[in-house]
Each structure stands twice: as structure tokens, then as C-alpha cells.
Amino acid sequence: MKIRQHPRMRGILVGDEVYSYPQKLFARVADVFPAAVCVKIGILSIDEPMEITLAPQLWRADDIENLSVCRYCGCRENIRTVSDTGIPFRVCAACSAPSDDSTLPSVA
Numbered sequence: 001m002k003i004r005q006h007p008r009m010r011g012i013l014v015g016d017e018v019y020s021y022p023q024k025l026f027a028r029v030a031d032v033f034p035a036a037v038c039v040k041i042g043i044l045s046i047d048e049p050m051e052i053t054l055a056p057q058l059w060r061a062d063d064i065e066n067l068s069v070c071r072y073c074g075c076r077e078n079i080r081t082v083s084d085t086g087i088p089f090r091v092c093a094a095c096s097a098p099s100d101d102s103t104l105p106s107v108a
């Protein structure tokens, strides 16, 4: 069964880690839709007793980044975590620059 999806939704699975740019929050995907994901956000109540409740939210595909797959090609194999920018993301071996070739110009 093929459903036309938002391009960014391609490859997002339940349990993936996603980051919402407008909310600046990380969350784990609880459900996927063609153009959005449902995530559960932990909300800390400051009332007594202090407790964390999980609130479901819908995040639009336009607003999120899937952190569980390669940022560039979306694959899930040979991926490593890069956290230089503060927002960790994952890059696969094919998309990451060769680290053992110091003759290449730096692309920082």
C-alpha cells in the first residue's frame, strides 16, 4: 500500500527521535500520519504534587527534523551522531566527509 507522504515523513517510524524547530523540543514519535507526527511531550506540573504528565501533540512535517536517520539521505545504516551544532543529528558513512583524508580542503 503506497500513500503519498510529505517528503520529510518518508522514513519516519514510531519510536524515532524528532526535533521540532518552532517548539525547540525533542520527542519520540508515538504515531505517524502522512504529513504530521504525534509525539508525547512530558510536561512537569508545578502544582502539588509535582508530577510529569505525557501530553500528546501533533507536529507538522514541515516543522520537524527526524534525528534517527541520516540527515542527508534518510538512510538508517552506518549512521553516527553529530552534535557540533547543539542539535544532535545523524549522518551515515556515505554522506559524512571522509575523516581520514587530511588533504581535502576543510568544509567547515
Ligand SMILES: [Zn+2]
Pocket: 070, 071, 072, 073, 074, 075, 091, 092, 093, 094, 095, 096
Ligand atoms: Zn546519508
